[in-house]
Amino acid sequence: MILEAKGLRKLYGEFCALDGVSLGIDAGEFVSIVGPNGAGKSTLINILTGVVRPSAGTVRFKDREIGGAGPARLARLGMARSFQLVHVFPDLTVLETLQAAVVARLGRAARLFRSLARDREVQAGALEVAELFGLADKRHVPARQLPQGDKKLLDVASAFALKPVIILLDEPTSGVSTADKTAIMDTLVTASKRIGLRAIVQVEHDMDIVFAYSDRIIALHQGKVLADAAPGTILADQRVMDTVIGRKAASPRALSC
């Protein structure tokens, strides 16, 4: 098991965003986390990637406890992520963004007097990822000038440029048309094979995408795991489907746990 969480709880004051979540991600898996708005999906991703500290519970990554390790250390250990809300470096170009990731991966971030332009490995590594994600044509465009979809793609691409063991993507295709979503997902799958990624965890609202690509689906509801099973099993479970897709009006949130 690459990533394992046990009894994760997250309290925001009185409010319980996660209420005893346990899960495990195995090598070779593509896992989707689904659930209605406010279910706690982003909170879960943020805890797993060290951005947010849990109120209780433990996370193990590659067989070591990573509580409080912080995102920078986790990234160096081989865990990459992208954010639900677009996170880019507005003034850096596509290529510079990817170069920064490659620099960090190669442990060269502290090189003070070396020329970045003459670092072949960094240049080639960044270009390779740009091509993989179809961003090569825009490699000299500053991130802030990219269309929204490309910003999202760049965020994901920079996570891939870390050549991580596992990647956690919080709604990698939100705000993108369904046709484009499929293209992005195909890119992700191709890219993950190319870089030797061991596992992908994604949060996704589009159930067509979820069912088409996932090996396993974890459904969250009100901070609890509602179901954790193969797509076929989830599809057959009417209660889960109703909750997740939200056909039933979302019930008011419990205020404490």
Next chain:
Amino acid sequence: MKGGLAVALGAGAIAAAPLVASTYHVLLMLPFMAYAVVLLGLNLLFGYAGLVSFGHALFIGLGAYTGAFLTTHAKIRSLEVILLAAAALGALVAVPVAALCVRYVKIYFGMLTLAFGMVFYTFVLKFYRLTGGDEGLPFLRPSLLGQSLDAMPKTDYLVGPYYYYSLAVLGLAALGMWRIVHSPFGLCLKTIRDNPAKAETLGIGVTRHRFYAFVISAVYAAVGGALLGPPTGNVDPTLAYWTHSGNIVFMTLLGGFTSFFGPVVGAFVFIYLQNWVMSVVPYWRLIFGAMLAVIVILAPDGLMGFVTRRRPALAGRT
């Protein structure tokens, strides 16, 4: 390559100035070159790491007093030794100051640097034995490359050997900084400026990089500060006063913090403009205050913004 040509022309003009310009103007070039060194460092923090320090006069003062102390109390006149000592002391003092300051950002960072600056100013003022209090300390004429030049008339020394020495230091400082901002380290600083949370998830040590940038900027400020001493032959506490920290931030904004040479241009324009305004009206601060407001509102990229036409990276508006 247009940029390279502009730099070559600029360097050529500075080198030729003593041959063509009046002594009066050539002497003004000395503080310009000293400030240019300071600002190259300050902008690593400001333009590249996104941290605005209001306390860097501390390091200017530290460098200047190091030179004054060495020449008057320790009988060390070698400018090479003085600059190295200033750099080393700058780094030494910067380590604890930076370690504390870089845990904070934005206004908290600014205020903390301001606070340290004030502490140092008071120290300079009160430790009379070491610093000469409000009278300051003489900065005796340093020897250059082992040559004692005491026999030369003062002006000849300043517009001759000292001028070219300053230019060489500025050249080396610019070259070093150019390498730093174009290194992997420099790129990582820019990611941190633009989005520290994202930089962190890429595995970039945000605090560590800010710390290094701070220490490097302090070393530059101390070296530049030491260069400020010989032209006046005296250092006093105003060098370390907080308004001095404000002046160098002003120079940076004036020239433009989004461009590598912006702060250098800012230093040049500031020095000459201040000199000129002071000679025609008695209240230069009024004029400069109004100018600062205009820059922030209308030209956040400073003077270089008109040349490079890049959008501001850090302007306070969204």
